[in-house]
Amino acid sequence: MSEHKSHAGKHHGFAHPASIKSLLLVFFALIILTWLTVFQSTLKLGSIELVVSLTIATIKASLVILFFMHMIHDKPLNAIAFLSSFIFVALFLGFILMDVHGYKDSYEFKNVDSAPKVAAATPE
């Protein structure tokens, strides 16, 4: 906090505007990562595909949070408040998946669409 005080102290009060260069760099990094994630989906990576695409998405999300959302210059309290939500999301997902897979064998796949319907659309 002290180091960005000095950075901001010039003439913008408590505001510390991001530099245009950093914004553009982050944007192009995000575009490249988007291209990368589309590209990796064509590689048929099989079981690690989900891990790879989620890793890329998380890198993109980190860039957005750190630079576009200015978390890097934000107060630690704000960062803790926001990032703590992901702990609860992890608990939520983790426990539900654990529970469901515990009972997996006693489930049956319910026939929601048992009667095949005729499409409403007619070719022109």
Place this chain on the structure above:
Amino acid sequence: MTSHEHDSHDASHGHGEHAHMPFQAHHFDDPEQQFDAGKLGIWLFLVTEVLFFSGMFCAYALYRSLHPEVFTFASQYLNETLGATNTGVLLFSSLSMAWGVRCAQMRQRTGLVICLSVTLGCAAVFLGVKAIEYTHKWEMGLLPAGEYVSQFLQTSHHEGLSSWLYVLSAVPALCVVGFGIWYVLCVMSGNKQKAEVAGPFLVTALCYFLGVFIGIVFQNAEAAAHAKHETAAHASDSHPDHDQAEHTSDGHGEAPEQSAAAKLVSHVEPNSAPGAPTLAAVDQAGGAGVFFSIYYCMTGVHAVHILGGIAVLAWLLVRATKDHFNEEYFGPVDYVGLYWHLVDLIWIYLFPLLYLIK
């Protein structure tokens, strides 16, 4: 105009020391304290948003972990090109939003108006592309569980624009007319500040149709790839309607990804005997419909957030033209920016999770 407003405010409250801060609430010591309080507030709101969306991500994770084959099957009906385009559009809108925050912090009024207008335009393009995606799926019978129509029935082909598209486009069309008239009136009466609001609103409404146009072009490219594959498979079946569509694909050279139906054919044909029944089971036995329930729920709620973002951005634009923001008071721009980036963040996860499953 602004100074007049805060003069009257000062006269009634006698806050002489805040003469330069017309928007400072009097329970805050200084602008920084007011900003920090608001900032913590918006971060807490974003926490509730993350937890709110996590419910849907949970449904996704649960269903995908139990039935991965359904996701592989149903995901091929989503148009990757359109998804990637929309990702780019949202990322660009995030850039212009972050740039807008910078402009507000540096008291660059014109820059802020431009950045907010670009952000609004991108939001409208996103919705236009989404409208094409949705209406195309509705015509294909790619609907939520219970309404889903089997894709193995030969009737599920669809060409041309969906009538639903006209329904969805009614509101943007009305906006174009309304904002157009308003803009002309503002220009004629010489009201510069109002014209600076009406102009971007008009452009935003038009941007929806730009999105629709982009959507149609890419959807046609997909349809052309599909048609090509079909003509290759059944040489006797000629589709004169596809003339225009094929033209698009020729322009593109080779289509990078096969259409959903084409993939389906290639999926089924090599191993018809053992492969087809399994796929048919995934298609009909309550599988793909649930995928589309999750798809519509997640992208739909996300689209509602885009609409909410458009509303608050419009509010910011009006205030920006009134020159409300400066280096001491830029909180609202920053807070809306944080919200907008979160909406972008959710799309960053939705795109690979829904569109890119192979």
